[in-house]
Amino acid sequence: xxxxxxxxxxxxxxxxxxxxxxxxxxxxxxxxxxxxxxxxxxxxxxxxxxxxxxxxxxxxxxxxxxxxxxxxxxxxxxxxxxxxxxxxxxxxxxxxxxxxxxxxxxxxxxxxxxxxxxxxxxxxxxxxxxxxxxxxxxxxxxxxxxxxxxxxxxxxxxxxxxxxxxxxxxxxxxxxxxxxxxxxxxxxxxxxxxxxxxxxxxxxxxxxxxxxxxxxxxxxxxxxxxxxxxxxxxxxxxxxxxxxxxxxxxxxxxxxxxxxxx
Amino acid sequence: xxxxxxxxxxxxxxxxxxxxxxxxxxxxxxxxxxxxxxxxxxxxxxxxxxxxxxxxxxxxxxxxxxxxxxxxxxxxxxxxxxxxxxxxxxxxxxxxxxxxxxxxxxxxxxxxxxxxxxxxxxxxxxxxxxxxxxxxxxxxxxxxxxxxxxxxxxxxxxxxxxxxxxxxxxxxxxxxxxxxxxxxxxxxxxxxxxxxxxxxxxxxxxxxxxxxxxxxxxxxxxxxxxxxxxxxxxxxxxxxxxxxxxxxxxxxxxxxxxxxxx
DNA sequence: CTGGAATTTGACTCTGAGTCAAATATGCTC
DNA sequence: GAGCATATTTGACTCAGAGTCAAATTCCAG
Numbered sequence: 001x002x003x004x005x006x007x008x009x010x011x012x013x014x015x016x017x018x019x020x021x022x023x024x025x026x027x028x029x030x031x032x033x034x035x036x037x038x039x040x041x042x043x044x045x046x047x048x049x050x051x052x053x054x055x056x057x058x059x060x061x062x063x064x065x066x067x068x069x070x071x072x073x074x075x076x077x078x079x080x081x082x083x084x085x086x087x088x089x090x091x092x093x094x095x096x097x098x099x100x101x102x103x104x105x106x107x108x109x110x111x112x113x114x115x116x117x118x119x120x121x122x123x124x125x126x127x128x129x130x131x132x133x134x135x136x137x138x139x140x141x142x143x144x145x146x147x148x149x150x151x152x153x154x155x156x157x158x159x160x161x162x163x164x165x166x167x168x169x170x171x172x173x174x175x176x177x178x179x180x181x182x183x184x185x186x187x188x189x190x191x192x193x194x195x196x197x198x199x200x201x202x203x204x205x206x207x208x209x210x211x212x213x214x215x216x217x218x219x220x221x222x223x224x225x226x227x228x229x230x231x232x233x234x235x236x237x238x239x240x241x242x243x244x245x246x247x248x249x250x251x252x253x254x255x256x257x258x259x260x261x262x
Numbered sequence: 263x264x265x266x267x268x269x270x271x272x273x274x275x276x277x278x279x280x281x282x283x284x285x286x287x288x289x290x291x292x293x294x295x296x297x298x299x300x301x302x303x304x305x306x307x308x309x310x311x312x313x314x315x316x317x318x319x320x321x322x323x324x325x326x327x328x329x330x331x332x333x334x335x336x337x338x339x340x341x342x343x344x345x346x347x348x349x350x351x352x353x354x355x356x357x358x359x360x361x362x363x364x365x366x367x368x369x370x371x372x373x374x375x376x377x378x379x380x381x382x383x384x385x386x387x388x389x390x391x392x393x394x395x396x397x398x399x400x401x402x403x404x405x406x407x408x409x410x411x412x413x414x415x416x417x418x419x420x421x422x423x424x425x426x427x428x429x430x431x432x433x434x435x436x437x438x439x440x441x442x443x444x445x446x447x448x449x450x451x452x453x454x455x456x457x458x459x460x461x462x463x464x465x466x467x468x469x470x471x472x473x474x475x476x477x478x479x480x481x482x483x484x485x486x487x488x489x490x491x492x493x494x495x496x497x498x499x500x501x502x503x504x505x506x507x508x509x510x511x512x513x514x515x516x517x518x519x520x521x522x523x524x
Numbered sequence: 525c526t527g528g529a530a531t532t533t534g535a536c537t538c539t540g541a542g543t544c545a546a547a548t549a550t551g552c553t554c
Numbered sequence: 555g556a557g558c559a560t561a562t563t564t565g566a567c568t569c570a571g572a573g574t575c576a577a578a579t580t581c582c583a584g
Binding site: 030113117135160169170178181197208 | 291292293294295371374375377378379380394397398401405421422424425427428429431432433434435436437439440441442443445446449450451452458459461462464465466467468469470
């Protein structure tokens with residue numbers, strides 16, 4: 001009898017509903033501003049029901065982040081299947097990264113929350129693990145490409161595969177994070193943060209001596225192939241008219257919430 | 263009569279006291295865990311007095327961050343005075359960066375808080391500006407070196423000075439931030455996060471074609487000069503025996519705080 | 525000393541995360 | 555489909571902690 005199966009499915013659907021609504025509110029209001037009473041209202045369940053799924057608010061937010069991270073991992077894995085020189089394959093991952101940033105322009109805002117001290121210990125071990133797993137998927141993809149590259153002689157083995165991955169991760173996350181900062185955008189007169197991220201990835205690869213170097217290969221052609229072969233369904237914001245500045249954000253949106261007196 | 267002068271001085275001293283204690287608590291407990299009642303106790307003033315100095319908790323934390331950022335800017339400016347090839351001077355800034363990270367191993371944890379949505383609008387405009395000023399000092403130092411480098415022909419003008427600065431900032435902040443993540447440290451088998459940061463900065467400079475390239479110059483000698491000339495007073499953790507892994511941190515420390523029932 | 529301004533204080537308000545006993549729904553048996 | 559047991563849902567409640575403000579205290583000029 002499929003009764004309990006159906007219940008399980010319904011439970012999962014509701015969890016999805018909660019996570020989805022939470023994601024929306026989170027982006028609008030920030031972590032502090034995310035109010036579980038409001039969330040309960042929005043999903044038309046009582047607050048207690050939310051706590052049937054998530055141990056704490058942090059646990060919920062971690063679930064939101066993990067859902068996005070899973071998509072990221074999926075994009076990475078698709079990118080890794082691209083055929084070509086090792087650096088082209090890593091480039092496909094870079095494109096996946098940007099594709100993800102376009103689909104989830106606000107993910108990095110949430111990702112930052114996860115790095116805040118004391119976040120993780122408020123989350124349940126299961127969700128911590130789940131998040132770790134998705135993160136590992138991303139790292140594994142990169143690690144495999146780096147190892148291949150070194151084996152084929154495209155990439156000097158001066159650094160360990162781990163160190164190479166770290167460089168690329170640090171640069172990519174750093175670029176995304178810094179791009180959120182309107183102040184930095186102004187100071188460095190960045191027009192398109194996503195393009196800057198791509199450039200930065202190229203710099204690292206060139207710095208690593210990862211052949212073929214930027215100057216020695218038609219990477220524009222590679223990009224076209226990546227788009228066509230790996231992400232045929234994608235809408236390419238990057239190709240939009242030059243005015244487009246995707247992902248521009250102001251500092252925050254929370255309505256003041258202070259000054260409730262009188 | 264110097265009465266009001268003295269008062270002003272006392273006020274500033276107290277503000278320093280508050281910021282100092284807040285910094286200590288902040289590192290131990292995180293933002294959420296920082297309790298203003300506890301802070302008031304620690305500084306032996308009433309809570310209301312804290313609010314004479316800071317508009318909100320965020321305002322206070324911003325002040326903590328700004329104090330550290332000021333030191334960072336000072337180190338940057340000292341580094342910029344180093345004489346040598348343009349890339350050596352930028353390297354001195356890189357060393358300043360690490361020196362700062364050694365002196366404030368937890369700054370980047372706080373820096374992350376500043377990036378959280380809704381933080382800034384809770385802070386007073388004065389402190390926002392103060393923070394912006396210190397940040398700008400850092401950026402200005404870098405920008406000047408980059409411009410010099412391009413003028414002297416050491417650095418190809420393929421990218422604008424702003425873009426070059428952005429690359430270096432993104433890489434540096436990304437490295438510091440990612441290094442906080444024990445999970446990433448494990449996945450990439452990083453031994454010394456600070457060394458990884460230095461390496462990453464080199465990669466970017468090499469990738470930019472900033473001469474002399476890493477392979478063409480004795481940068482170990484440069485480092486020795488930087489240490490001797492720019493930071494003679496510093497204790498060089500990097501030279502400590504190989505076991506030292508400076509800046510290692512566990513995920514968080516807040517005592518559980520939940521489960522207050524019964 | 526004294527009156528009045530400036531500062532400090534901590535009891536109080538209010539918001540919102542998390543709890544839990546009561547209410548309701550579900551499923552099973554006869 | 556009535557009766558019972560179990561599982562789920564609910565929302566009023568608790569409690570912590572940020573921010574307030576009227577009273578108490580300190581400071582200073584005359």
